[in-house]
Amino acid sequence: MIRKIHAFLALILLSFISNPLSAETVTINIKDFLFDPGSKTINLGDSVKWVNQDSFAHTSTSDTNLWDSKNLSSGASFTRLFDKAGKFTYHCHIHPDMTGTIIVRTAEQARIKLGKDIITANPKQLPIKLNLAGKNTDQVYLGSYIVNAQGACADCHSCPTYAEGHDPYKGEPKQFNTAGYLSGGRAFGPFTSANITPDSTGKPAGITLAQFKNLLRTGHDPHAPENILQVMPWPIYGMMSDHDLDAVYTYLKSIPPLPTPAANCN
Ligand code: HEC
Numbered sequence: 001m002i003r004k005i006h007a008f009l010a011l012i013l014l015s016f017i018s019n020p021l022s023a024e025t026v027t028i029n030i031k032d033f034l035f036d037p038g039s040k041t042i043n044l045g046d047s048v049k050w051v052n053q054d055s056f057a058h059t060s061t062s063d064t065n066l067w068d069s070k071n072l073s074s075g076a077s078f079t080r081l082f083d084k085a086g087k088f089t090y091h092c093h094i095h096p097d098m099t100g101t102i103i104v105r106t107a108e109q110a111r112i113k114l115g116k117d118i119i120t121a122n123p124k125q126l127p128i129k130l131n132l133a134g135k136n137t138d139q140v141y142l143g144s145y146i147v148n149a150q151g152a153c154a155d156c157h158s159c160p161t162y163a164e165g166h167d168p169y170k171g172e173p174k175q176f177n178t179a180g181y182l183s184g185g186r187a188f189g190p191f192t193s194a195n196i197t198p199d200s201t202g203k204p205a206g207i208t209l210a211q212f213k214n215l216l217r218t219g220h221d222p223h224a225p226e227n228i229l230q231v232m233p234w235p236i237y238g239m240m241s242d243h244d245l246d247a248v249y250t251y252l253k254s255i256p257p258l259p260t261p262a263a264n265c266n
Contacts, residue, residue: 025049025079028100030058030072030092035100042082043110048102049079059093060100068093085109112138115145115251126176130254131198143251146244148176151237156193159186159265182252185261188231195260196252204252212249213242 023045029036031053042048050060052072060069060078066088069078082088085106092098105113119126126148132140147153154161158180162168166175184195199206207215211222217238219228240248 023047027051028060029053030060030098033095033098035060035090035092035098038099039101039103041103041105043105043113044085044107045081045083046104047079047081049077051075051077057094058098060090061093063089063091108142111145112141114149115141115143118144118148123173125174126178126181128178128181128256131256132254135250135254139247139250140254141251142244143247143249143254146240146248147251151248153182153196156186156188156231157182157184157196159184159193159261178256180258180261182255183258183260185264187264187266191231192264193231195258197255198253198257200257202253204249204255209246209249213245216240216245 024042025047026040026042026049028040028048028050030050033054033056035050040048050069050072052058052074055074057071057073059071060067060080062068067080067090071094072078082102082104085104088102088104090100090102119128119130130140154176158177160167160177160180162172163175163177163179166172168174182196184193186193194205196205198204204212207222215221215229216234219232219234219238221227221229237245
């Protein structure tokens with residue numbers, strides 16, 4: 001019974017936590033002859049709902065004839081889905097001085113924002129400080145998205161993956177193990193995952209970008225070129241574009257350098 005109640009409470013809690021990936025409906029209030037907020041940035045696939053809170057009729061009318069709410073009386077609303085990236089300006093047909101802008105992120109811009117949020121959003125799930133000096137931050141954050149939200153690199157290259165008391169598999173609030181974030185030491189039979197944090201010269205796992213790409217595309221590690229890596233899912237990662245692999249490498253260059261753990265864990 002208690003377990004059932006816990007499961008039920010967890011479900012209620014989950015329904016309050018908005019998933020950053022789910023398409024959202026963003027509200028813009030029409031009030032005191034203003035669109036509020038006047039400029040709003042949303043993700044591709046999000047919708048905008050204009051709600052007229054004035055006692056006068058207004059419209060939301062695209063400057064380029066993409067949409068027209070027609071007259072919205074007091075309390076009425078109008079919703080539109082934005083499925084194209086770009087900047088969209090609009091006005092009120094009745095009061096042309098009332099203007100607003102919707103900016104729709106490209107899918108790539110949304111990935112960069114999510115990759116940044118993984119590290120900077122509250123509550124912090126990955127409280128590390130990135131070394132951004134001399135780096136293209138968009139590339140770093142795109143790499144964060146690929147490494148953390150897609151590549152699952154920390155599943156094998158951090159030991160353990162999650163901090164004590166923060167293991168989502170135990171129903172605890174998720175936080176990565178920052179003390180061992182990507183510093184390796186996890187045993188897979190005779191193989192051990194490598195430390196892929198930057199070395200003293202700033203190179204992740206001590207390898208150059210060209211070596212890194214070659215490793216992910218051929219399974220040949222420059223430290224032991226005669227072998228083919230047996231555990232690393234390189235046949236999968238190797239299908240990524242140069243653009244994405246560059247981002248992964250740049251992200252790994254920016255994470256905190258850590259020593260390789262003295263003992264392996266499973
Ligand atoms: C299924 C577990 C697993 C996952 C997931 C994984 N790795 Fe690995 N990786 C390993 C193991 C184990 C090794 C050591 C070589 C071997 O035995 O395959 C390794 C080796 C490496 C090396 C070579 C390091 C060196 O010192 O030569 C790099 C670079 C690397 N991984 C990067 C990554 C990146 C980046 C990701 C995520 C995109 C990733 N790995 C995800 C298990 C994994």
